[in-house]
Amino acid sequence: MFLKLAAQSLIHRKGSVILTTLALSISMLVMFSVEHMRAQAKTNFASSVSGVDLIVGARSGELNLLLYSVFRMGKATNNMSWQSYVDLSEDSAVSWAIPISLGDSHQGYRVLGTISDYFEHFSYGAKQSLIFSEGRKLNSTFDVVIGSEVAKTLNYQLGKALTLSHGIGSTSFTNHDDTPFRVIGILEATGTPVDQTIHVSLQGLEVVHLSASKRKQFIHNHESKLSHDDELDPKSITAVMIGLKSRVRAFQLQRKINTSNGEPLMAILPGVALSQLWKTVSIAENTLRVVSALVIVSTLLGLSAMLLVSIRERRQEIKLLRMIGASPFFIYWLIEVEALLIISISTIFAIVLLMFSFTYSKEFLLNQYGLSIGLNVVSINNLKAIGLIFLLTLLAAVPPSVMAFKEAAKKQ
Amino acid sequence: MNAIEMNKVEFSYSKASTRTILNIPHWQVAQGEQIFIHGPSGSGKSTLLNLICGLQPVNCGTIKVLGEPISKMTSHQRDKYRAKNIGYIFQKFNLIDYLNTIDNIKLAMHFSPADKPSNSLKHLQELLTTLKLDQQDWHRPVHQLSVGQRQRVGIARALINQPQLIIADEPSSSLDQASRDSFISLLNALCQQQGATLLFVSHDMSLRQHFATNLALSEINLLESTQ
Numbered sequence: 323m324f325l326k327l328a329a330q331s332l333i334h335r336k337g338s339v340i341l342t343t344l345a346l347s348i349s350m351l352v353m354f355s356v357e358h359m360r361a362q363a364k365t366n367f368a369s370s371v372s373g374v375d376l377i378v379g380a381r382s383g384e385l386n387l388l389l390y391s392v393f394r395m396g397k398a399t400n401n402m403s404w405q406s407y408v409d410l411s412e413d414s415a416v417s418w419a420i421p422i423s424l425g426d427s428h429q430g431y432r433v434l435g436t437i438s439d440y441f442e443h444f445s446y447g448a449k450q451s452l453i454f455s456e457g458r459k460l461n462s463t464f465d466v467v468i469g470s471e472v473a474k475t476l477n478y479q480l481g482k483a484l485t486l487s488h489g490i491g492s493t494s495f496t497n498h499d500d501t502p503f504r505v506i507g508i509l510e511a512t513g514t515p516v517d518q519t520i521h522v523s524l525q526g527l528e529v530v531h532l533s534a535s536k537r538k539q540f541i542h543n544h545e546s547k548l549s550h551d552d553e554l555d556p557k558s559i560t561a562v563m564i565g566l567k568s569r570v571r572a573f574q575l576q577r578k579i580n581t582s583n584g585e586p587l588m589a590i591l592p593g594v595a596l597s598q599l600w601k602t603v604s605i606a607e608n609t610l611r612v613v614s615a616l617v618i619v620s621t622l623l624g625l626s627a628m629l630l631v632s633i634r635e636r637r638q639e640i641k642l643l644r645m646i647g648a649s650p651f652f653i654y655w656l657i658e659v660e661a662l663l664i665i666s667i668s669t670i671f672a673i674v675l676l677m678f679s680f681t682y683s684k685e686f687l688l689n690q691y692g693l694s695i696g697l698n699v700v701s702i703n704n705l706k707a708i709g710l711i712f713l714l715t716l717l718a719a720v721p722p723s724v725m726a727f728k729e730a731a732k733k734q
Numbered sequence: 735m736n737a738i739e740m741n742k743v744e745f746s747y748s749k750a751s752t753r754t755i756l757n758i759p760h761w762q763v764a765q766g767e768q769i770f771i772h773g774p775s776g777s778g779k780s781t782l783l784n785l786i787c788g789l790q791p792v793n794c795g796t797i798k799v800l801g802e803p804i805s806k807m808t809s810h811q812r813d814k815y816r817a818k819n820i821g822y823i824f825q826k827f828n829l830i831d832y833l834n835t836i837d838n839i840k841l842a843m844h845f846s847p848a849d850k851p852s853n854s855l856k857h858l859q860e861l862l863t864t865l866k867l868d869q870q871d872w873h874r875p876v877h878q879l880s881v882g883q884r885q886r887v888g889i890a891r892a893l894i895n896q897p898q899l900i901i902a903d904e905p906s907s908s909l910d911q912a913s914r915d916s917f918i919s920l921l922n923a924l925c926q927q928q929g930a931t932l933l934f935v936s937h938d939m940s941l942r943q944h945f946a947t948n949l950a951l952s953e954i955n956l957l958e959s960t961q
Contacts, residue, residue, distance in 0.1 A: 323840065327833070330833055639827075639830055643830075644789065645787065646845055646891070649810060
């Protein structure tokens with residue numbers, strides 16, 4: 323009877339109730355999406371590389387090495403020698419080692435020189451391997467494999483010929499115009515920096531960097547097989563991704579590399595470095611949370627005002643309820659329950675809306691922003707937030723409830 | 735046992751105020767009596783009813799309703815006692831607008847102890863039929879009913895818990911002459927049938943013909959002549 327009374331009373335005042343419910347739904351939607359996107363961005367971020375146990379580069383800062391090797395951001399302060407790579411790949415603890423070479427770009431997208439094994443060993447997310455949506459992996463000197471975003475934005479198909487520029491940025495003074503690179507593979511979207519990367523062979527990259535006359539000569543003389551021409555063996559590379567036979571040995575090898583007396587190299591554990599990096603961006607994260615919390619608070623104040631106004635119109639109703647035996651506490655809780663009903667409906671509505679919008683924007687977000695999102699919006703964090711919101715609603719309904727209580731307990 | 739018994743009751747709205755609203759040395763109403771109380775507006779009729787219902791505690795003196803000293807109860811006890819034993823009919827706003835007829839009456843049942851035999855749907859249906867309320871109106875929101883229909887639903891709501899005391903505060907003022915007469919005789923008949931005491935309050939002297947006992951409030955409310 324109690325619930326029915328509260329519900330019927332809300333239906334009776336449906337105009338203001340629906341508007342308040344909508345306002346609450348929208349502000350909860352904002353909060354849920356911020357929280358969900360934040361969590362998903364964090365997961366995406368943390369999943370930009372997996373299955374790689376160590377990343378080795380020239381000795382600099384940990385974040386610097388992580389940024390340029392995984393996120394293709396910034397520049398390596400120094401390269402490491404090819405010989406160090408060979409030594410590392412022969413270490414007894416190492417299962418596989420993949421050299422990567424950065425520093426060139428094409429139409430603003432970074433070019434990554436590597437070896438064919440890269441596509442077998444590199445993984446992201448929950449150990450997901452790279453998948454080709456079209457074509458195959460690197461096979462010969464001038465083969466190019468492009469990420470999904472590169473393919474989409476530049477509208478490149480298989481067989482597209484392209485030139486690579488030396489340096490970073492879409493306009494560069496030395497364009498290597500006469501190098502016959504061809505797209506032979508396009509990767510599926512991953513939601514990681516791989517989508518924005520152009521992969522070429524290390525040998526191909528070496529050709530780019532030959533002097534103009536030598537380059538012409540090479541292109542004339544060689545059929546484009548991945549040949550082990552001594553001339554094309556890279557002298558230096560940017561970093562090495564390493565998979566270990568046993569992860570237990572990661573720290574041991576890291577220590578060995580970091581303290582070696584030979585070439586100054588450093589090794590990082592990608593997972594550890596990623597979480598350190600995330601901490602530095604958490605200010606933006608917290609700002610978003612604070613803003614969405616404030617939106618909720620202001621909407622709850624609106625709810626409080628709406629109920630407060632309604633009490634004035636309900637004096638007769640309160641008097642009648644008192645006369646048929648309702649105590650002032652009954653009246654108090656009637657108002658509180660009305661507020662709770664409103665917030666419950668708003669919550670359900672917000673969640674449905676959120677699931678609906680994410681279901682329909684999932685593809686869009688992945689393709690446009692490289693953000694892959696899960697559909698499970700009811701996370702632990704969001705459940706905690708809902709609990710808190712219900713508590714805040716109880717508080718927000720205190721002024722109108724107290725007013726109703728006073729009205730009920732008033733001497734006639 | 736008397737339905738109402740008042741002794742040395744004095745009442746004023748604030749302690750600082752010297753204006754006494756009610757001063758009733760002694761007054762009693764026998765059980766089963768149907769009594770008409772009249773007095774001009776502002777003479778303290780509503781205040782008297784609020785005291786009897788226990789909505790308002792007295793300043794001093796004792797009030798016994800159906801033998802129980804309501805003036806000595808806590809406010810929570812008074813709320814329960816009122817729900818169980820007193821049926822009240824207002825001038826208007828007898829019903830909650832957004833509930834239908836049945837739910838309005840069920841709401842009154844909700845506040846009365848559930849083990850009463852009267853708390854049955856059958857009793858409710860009988861009562862509505864006696865009050866000549868069409869079955870098709872039972873589930874309509876009460877704001878769609880006519881004024882006369884609403885006042886009759888008001889009677890049903892007041893009588894559903896079979897209270898021993900019915901208080902009617904100007905219940906017929908919003909009705910026209912014809913429906914007023916039938917309303918009062920219906921109320922009288924139902925109270926007689928239940929053996930309930932009826933306290934009918936109005937400023938309209940013409941209504942006294944319907945009642946055996948007539949009383950002017952000034953006969954029992956002995957305010958000092960200086961005021």
